[in-house]
Amino acid sequence: MLQLVWTVKFLTRPPGTGSILMSAEPHVAVLSGQYLDSHCSSCCGPASSHRLKRCTRCQAIWYCDAACQNRDWFMHKFECTAIQNWASTAPSSELAIPSEAVRCLGRIAWTQRKKGLGSAWSREINAMQSHRPSLSPSVTETHTHLAHSLVRYLGLTSSAGLTEFGVTSAGDLVDMISRASHYFISLLFITNTFTLTSPALTPLGITVSPPFALINHSCDPNAVIVFPRANRSPSKHEPLMQLVALREIRANEEILTAYIDTTLPRMKRQQSLQETYSFDCRCGLCSGQLDLDPRESMWCPKSCGGICPLPTEENNFTRCAQCKSVVSSTEAVLDALRVGQEGLDKANLVQLRDPAKAIQLTSNLIPILISAGLTPSCHPLLALTRLHQSLLISSFQSDMTQDILDETIRMIAKSTAGLSSNLRVGHPVRGVALAELGKALAVDEPAPKANTTAVTFPPSGPQRLKSAYETLVQARNELFIGFGKQNDGGQVGQEIRESIVSLEKEIGVWSQGVRNVIQDIPKPDRNKA
Known part of the structure; x- marks a missing residue:
């Protein structure tokens, strides 16, 4: 796998844990179909207190407001017509909107045509690595199907019409697709593409960013790519991709991120990397440096x-x-x-x-x-x-029972323990898991247990509040690393900070109440003793 090596060369001192190494808006960002009506297709933010505004033409794309819609019109004016034409010939309503892979490739093609095939934007896209020579027959077949879908989506009657997009042969078209593809929910997407996530790491769609695609893989990465969505970043710059250091990186040390789920065992990691990216990983985790892998x-x-x-x-x-x-x-x-x-x-x-x-x-x-x-x-x-x-x-429902809540807390605690053994301290997946555990512990108990001396998990009453507080503090410390110190832990870290402040007040009120009760208890009259 021939890619450029990203190294850090600092005259003062290397970046420390939680440092933001790179920050950029992706060249293309596309939401998955299931999130089109709940997230803005420009900034990719969720609907908050205000309702999203739908494009009145295609009826498929939604925006926060007129500002987001205007920013996206540069690309949506082509996409809008394409979606309408696609829907008019779709065999069913479930297929009325093309997949995110097709819509992503469409946006790449339209932008290249508008900016020019010789533009810096187009050169960066075309410089990304194509894996066409190493594609298996089954993958090539999937690419071919995607190519036909793209031709249809662009409104062309044949692949000959792709010339204006810089595609002069079937090989060029497969190159274009393979530069942009990886497996996600069993569908072939784009090799140099990243999963677009919410601040809490929920997959929302896909993005293409050539600078980030230069970074090589390790199953024990020293950096992560996240979408923190910090408050200080205006929506016009969202979605914002950031590369964050998980530990101090030495001068001239290669920066590495993980392309796959590194909680998987070695054989499954190697299989996934070979099928998707056509290479074998030789990182320390894969070369057997661990005497005993917790996975x-x-x-x-x-x-x-x-x-x-x-x-x-x-x-x-x-x-x-x-x-x-x-x-x-x-x-x-x-x-x-x-x-x-x-x-x-x-x-x-x-x-x-x-x-x-x-x-x-x-x-x-x-x-x-x-x-x-x-x-x-x-x-x-x-x-x-x-x-x-x-x-x-x-x-979860409004009539949630104590048993359902406790079972959920136990499951989150078990998965958090497993993740903590497999992932480096400060990894955003660990931080989000701890945040979920802390928030679950802080939920009001539908039916608190009676006072008991037995040690159980989850605890009840004041002990549960204390456990929630301690877990959220730990979560915030790890989010502070995984989503960047400068971001204050990103949106999730900022939310957890507010939860911690709220719990501190609640615990303070409870403690003051106990002190008041103690003070109200009549003291024994020693003269009568």
Whole structure:
């Protein structure tokens, strides 16, 4: 994988943890179809107190206000007609809006035509790496389908009409697509493209940014790419991509980010990188520098507190790294791993169309993997826990019961523990997970438990408030790193700061109430003693 190497050369001192290394607006940003009516297609911000304004022509794109609409008109005037034409020939209402991949490529083509094929913008786009020579037949077939969709979306009768967009051959068209493609929710998108996320890391769509595409990959990155959406950034500059240091970076050290989910075990990471980006990772995490990877671990069978590497089909012998006890039930562990992975795949497929079925699958599978001895950081237990947590949160209702709330808190706590073992301190995924745990602990209990001396989780009453406060403080410290110190932790960090202040007041009121009660208790008359 031939890419330019980003290095840091500072005359004073290297950037520290939480430093913003690069900040830029992406060349193109496109929302996924499901977010078109809830987010602005110009700044990509969510609808807040005001309602979004819809384009009266295509009826598909929404904006915060006239200012955002005017800023986007440069591109939407082409897109608007294309969406209308596409909808008029769509076989069903579900297919009336083209995919984000097609809309993204359309915006690239229109911008290149308007700015000129020799413009700096076009040169940056065309300089991004194409993986056409290394594409597998199945991927090439997907690219071909995407190419036909693009021709139709641009309103051309054949690929010959692409000449004005700088595409003179079928190879050029595949290059254009492969420069812009990666797998996201099982669809081929763009190799040099990044997932557009909300400040809380929810995937919203895709972006293309050539400067950020120059950065190489590591499964143990020293930097992350985020969309903090800090208040000090005006909406006209949003969405704003930023490269943030997760640790101090030495002079001349290469800056590396992760292209994939690094909580996955090594084999799955390598498979994902090879299928999507056509290279094998040789970072420290992949080259075996870890004696025991928490992503592939189980608890000691003798409960000494140590962990063991997972058995494999090739080598089912494993023992505790601490007390050296041998795991005897390796076949049962391997069976649980197979069942867990199959169930995870099924739950991921049905989570959108049948959330109840997905919750049923995750609810049944998690206890099986726990009983097999898997640690919270181990795959697929961590993935199932995170999915179960997100499903529970999305199903929250006003009549939420104490049991549902407590189960959700336990799931968030388990996934947070797993993430903390796999990700570096300050990683935004860790910070957001801690923020979710703290916010869940701060939710008013529908039916607080009676005072008890038993140690349980989650706690109840004042102890729960204290736990919420401590968790939110930790979350803020990590968000401060992952979303940039200069951003004050981004939008999520600023929200958590407000939650901390609110809890401090609540805890203060409770503490003052206790003191008042104590003061009102009559003191014994020592003269009568």
